[in-house]
Amino acid sequence: xxxxxxxxxxxxxxxxxxxxxxxxxxxxxxxxxxxxxxxxxxxxxxxxxxxxxxxxxxxxxxx
Amino acid sequence: xxxxxxxxxxxxxxxxxxxxxxxxxxxxxxxxxxxxxxxxxxxxxxxxxxxxxxxxxxxxxxx
Amino acid sequence: xxxxxxxxxxxxxxxxxxxxxxxxxxxxxxxxxxxxxxxxxxxxxxxxxxxxxxxxxxxxxxx
Amino acid sequence: xxxxxxxxxxxxxxxxxxxxxxxxxxxxxxxxxxxxxxxxxxxxxxxxxxxxxxxxxxxxxxx
Amino acid sequence: xxxxxxxxxxxxxxxxxxxxxxxxxxxxxxxxxxxxxxxxxxxxxxxxxxxxxxxxxxxxxxx
Amino acid sequence: xxxxxxxxxxxxxxxxxxxxxxxxxxxxxxxxxxxxxxxxxxxxxxxxxxxxxxxxxxxxxxx
Numbered sequence: 355x356x357x358x359x360x361x362x363x364x365x366x367x368x369x370x371x372x373x374x375x376x377x378x379x380x381x382x383x384x385x386x387x388x389x390x391x392x393x394x395x396x397x398x399x400x401x402x403x404x405x406x407x408x409x410x411x412x413x414x415x416x417x
Numbered sequence: 418x419x420x421x422x423x424x425x426x427x428x429x430x431x432x433x434x435x436x437x438x439x440x441x442x443x444x445x446x447x448x449x450x451x452x453x454x455x456x457x458x459x460x461x462x463x464x465x466x467x468x469x470x471x472x473x474x475x476x477x478x479x480x
Numbered sequence: 481x482x483x484x485x486x487x488x489x490x491x492x493x494x495x496x497x498x499x500x501x502x503x504x505x506x507x508x509x510x511x512x513x514x515x516x517x518x519x520x521x522x523x524x525x526x527x528x529x530x531x532x533x534x535x536x537x538x539x540x541x542x543x
Numbered sequence: 544x545x546x547x548x549x550x551x552x553x554x555x556x557x558x559x560x561x562x563x564x565x566x567x568x569x570x571x572x573x574x575x576x577x578x579x580x581x582x583x584x585x586x587x588x589x590x591x592x593x594x595x596x597x598x599x600x601x602x603x604x605x606x
Numbered sequence: 607x608x609x610x611x612x613x614x615x616x617x618x619x620x621x622x623x624x625x626x627x628x629x630x631x632x633x634x635x636x637x638x639x640x641x642x643x644x645x646x647x648x649x650x651x652x653x654x655x656x657x658x659x660x661x662x663x664x665x666x667x668x669x
Numbered sequence: 670x671x672x673x674x675x676x677x678x679x680x681x682x683x684x685x686x687x688x689x690x691x692x693x694x695x696x697x698x699x700x701x702x703x704x705x706x707x708x709x710x711x712x713x714x715x716x717x718x719x720x721x722x723x724x725x726x727x728x729x730x731x732x
Contacts, residue, residue, distance in 0.1 A: 440507035
């Protein structure tokens with residue numbers, strides 16, 4: 355632990371995702387006094403047509 | 418909130434999924450006194466070979 | 481399938497939760513042409529201090 | 544119940560996954576005194592670039 | 607990986623849960639050729655009134 | 670989106686958890702170019718006896 359799951363709409367570059375996991379890992383190391391080796395992050399990318407808000411299926415643009 | 422995750426076997430049309438999220442959103446609005454804008458729904462479609470029941474991997478037909 | 485997980489803030493009565501699962505089950509039966517016996521719903525109630533929005537831990541009132 | 548979700552890196556054969564669900568179902572039947580028909584298993588295969596450990600996105604090799 | 611989440615109704619003894627995680631870990635080690643140290647298992651115990659089947663909230667007895 | 674779930678062993682103070690959600694929200698805002706209002710974080714605290722590593726149920730100390 356900690357085990358982190360981050361849900362985002364599909365479409366980000368691998369570089370952006372690498373930057374995200376680095377910054378989120380640092381945020382957890384600083385705030386929870388854990389070691390980087392303790393931190394696991396799973397990225398779940400939701401495809402268009404798989405997420406709805408207020409009864410409407412979201413497309414990438416509206417995300 | 419509420420945040421809803423609905424797992425179904427892969428294969429439904431986008432129209433069916435849109436109808437589902439509308440009806441589930443209404444069900445939550447009516448039963449929990451929340452606004453449509455409060456409701457988020459994630460649809461997770463399980464591919465064939467990713468779900469087992471009683472020790473057997475389910476295929477679409479048996480779903 | 482379908483397997484549904486509904487996350488709500490803690491505090492609703494058992495009657496309200498029973499009404500919710502009935503209406504959500506009906507919504508799925510109508511929209512996905514499945515039988516009530518196919519539908520399983522899990523309710524995850526988030527305690528105060530376990531959900532944050534825009535960097536702030538939500539309390540029940542703001543929910 | 545029990546409802547089991549198993550996260551593994553992508554790449555195993557269908558035969559290996561079938562062997563896994565059989566053995567995990569037996570493990571649950573033996574340890575929890577439930578029937579095979581009670582056991583549902585979902586397999587979530589994480590694609591390369593969707594899982595990070597210690598701030599680094601894992602690729603299949605390091606899995 | 608593998609990361610496993612097992613949902614069961616509340617009420618099993620710690621001994622039964624320890625026996626379960628041992629047997630499920632062995633099942634994964636044998637079927638996926640991974641080491642015990644690779645296997646993490648999370649147990650989510652559902653309280654009465656938090657799981658519904660066919661529109662009815664399940665109580666422990668019916669589990 | 671993004672919707673984040675952070676699993677940690679039980680026992681951190683509310684101050685530590687508030688510091689964590691602030692820093693993780695900032696990390697996501699900086700790396701994904703999203704607004705704080707877009708970010709929702711759920712904290713799931715695992716009780717002792719609900720998490721196993723290498724076949725052994727973890728207690729708080731070993732976390």
